[in-house]
Amino acid sequence: MVNTHWGDVTEDNSFGTHEFFELCEQIGCKTYINGNVGSGTVKEMSEWVEYMTFDGVSRMADLRKSNGREKPWKIDYFGVGNENWGCGGNMTPAYYANLYRRYQTFVRTYKKDQHIFKVCGGPNVDDTYWTEEVLKTCYENAPENAHGFMDGLSMHYYVHPEGWDKKGSATIFDEKTWYKTLYKALYIEELIQMHTTIMDKFDPEKKIGLICDEWGTWFTCEPGTNPGFLYQQNTMRDALVAGLSLNIFNKHCDRVKMANIAQLINVLQAVILTDGPKMLLTPTYHVFHMYKYHQDAELVESYLAGTKQIGDEEDYMVPNVHESVSIDKEGVVTITLNNLSVADSEEMEVLFMELQPKDVSAAIVTNKMDAYNTFENPNNVKEVEFKDFKITDRSVMFTIPACSVVQFRIK
Incomplete structure (x- = not known):
């Protein structure tokens, strides 16, 4: 048919x-x-x-x-x-x-x-x-x-x-x-x-x-x-x-x-x-x-302080950073963050009410806003390890690059 x-x-x-x-x-x-x-x-x-x-x-x-x-x-x-x-x-x-x-x-x-x-x-x-x-x-x-x-x-x-x-x-x-x-x-x-x-x-x-x-x-x-x-x-x-x-x-x-x-x-x-x-x-x-x-x-309550609205038109403004957080059965916290800005990186500090971070790993996907993969260049945009962070007693500090999606795994 x-x-x-x-x-x-x-x-x-x-x-x-x-x-x-x-x-x-x-x-x-x-x-x-x-x-x-x-x-x-x-x-x-x-x-x-x-x-x-x-x-x-x-x-x-x-x-x-x-x-x-x-x-x-x-x-x-x-x-x-x-x-x-x-x-x-x-x-x-x-x-x-x-x-x-x-x-x-x-x-x-x-x-x-x-x-x-x-x-x-x-x-x-x-x-x-x-x-x-x-x-x-x-x-x-x-x-x-x-x-x-x-x-x-x-x-x-x-x-x-x-x-x-x-x-x-x-x-x-x-x-x-x-x-x-x-x-x-x-x-x-x-x-x-x-x-x-x-x-x-x-x-x-x-x-x-x-x-x-x-x-x-x-x-x-x-x-x-x-x-x-x-x-x-x-x-x-x-x-x-x-x-x-x-x-x-x-x-x-x-x-x-x-x-x-x-x-x-x-x-x-x-x-x-x-x-x-x-x-x-x-x-x-x-x-x-x-x-x-x-x-x-399991979803973990989270919020972002100090965010701002960005964009090129008043009717289409967006927050510069967006997040969600969960914790698995083994006690590992997953944090996923998005930097919506085309050009500006942001200094970030993830603060925990109870957890004392010891074991931290991270990954990132980032590139120019219009970057994509082709059959000739299939790895132009890909997930890579993110290492640029600092662990303190109650937090993880880092700079999230512009136009990026970042994931943290913290225990």
């Missing part, structure tokens, strides 16, 4: 259900499947879940086995519909919510110890009306312990500094556009807060996670590429957007339970770019690598 939505190319399903789960097993990640509510049927969705997860005797389980997979897979997360406020059907929130209630009923958990985390289709950017009405409909006449028949509510937000119609180049931009991009990246915190306020009315115990499952930069695709493939380069600007976003998600981890950048490879703010047998890691990849220690750790 021809994919008329993305690229007008033939979709031969050569990377389908089996290949997706194989990839997840090879790289050791959890699985997130999305079902078609816009043009699919309840029967279609129900049978797909049965095909993937049922371990008994049934027509769908037998079909899976005949296609080469004896044992069922595990679905960790299942999205019931996608962007049904727009390209997924242009539905009203109440209409979608009633469809969601119906469809999710047939996304069955066949093994009691393998609960499928159901994600309801949430708002686009600042559409609080959608959030309110979807939750209202899902909670109506529902058992209290069902919390609206959902485990998560999705939210999508992309950063395009020049607007939707003219998104701007991924690699050619000035300082004014740099700050405008970072300002718009920081806006995701306001979005999280406004949707959380509504969710708190229905779910004060925070049993439902806010699932930020599409976020990142969206620029004009690279010249000479298929516009439907959304292929774009990745600079230090993307690295800062990633760092800021991940810091914000950390700070709101009581409600934000999952955050998936869009996308992984060759699309939008990718972490990997390929060209045939060639592959490179983007600046965004290196930021994710540095932030991995926050995962499964």
Whole structure:
């Protein structure tokens, strides 16, 4: 069939259900499947879940086995519909919510110890009306312990500094556009807060996670590429957007339970770019690598004193430094910092109320604001060890370079 939505190319399903789960097993990640509510049927969705997860005797389980997979897979997360406020059907929130209630009923958990985390289709950017009405409909006449028949509510937000119609180049931009991009990246915190306020009315115990499952930069695709493939380069600007976003998600981890950048490879703010047998890691990849220690750790309260607003336009001013902090089960503190300034470094001192730092290591990603990796020069922007710091009795002192993302590991 021809994919008329993305690229007008033939979709031969050569990377389908089996290949997706194989990839997840090879790289050791959890699985997130999305079902078609816009043009699919309840029967279609129900049978797909049965095909993937049922371990008994049934027509769908037998079909899976005949296609080469004896044992069922595990679905960790299942999205019931996608962007049904727009390209997924242009539905009203109440209409979608009633469809969601119906469809999710047939996304069955066949093994009691393998609960499928159901994600309801949430708002686009600042559409609080959608959030309110979807939750209202899902909670109506529902058992209290069902919390609206959902485990998560999705939210999508992309950063395009020049607007939707003219998104701007991924690699050619000035300082004014740099700050405008970072300002718009920081806006995701306001979005999280406004949707959380509504969710708190229905779910004060925070049993439902806010699932930020599409976020990142969206620029004009690279010249000479298929516009439907959304292929774009990745600079230090993307690295800062990633760092800021991940810091914000950390700070709101009581409600934000999952955050998936869009996308992984060759699309939008990718972490990997390929060209045939060639592959490179983007600046965004290196930021994710540095932030991995926050995962499964506990948020530590932190704040910055003495920050200032910087930028080239009054409407798009940003803080010069941004941070988040966590502590893991072994007592290791991870601090991630972003210097948003294009040109100015900042003297920093990290002060601890209780910890006496003894063992400290650090890493950094930094370069010119428009620096990026190519297949000819794949290591132009990369994570390197950061050694320029001093340890005192209660603090760590250092100078954070301009246009950088820094990670400290302290014990």
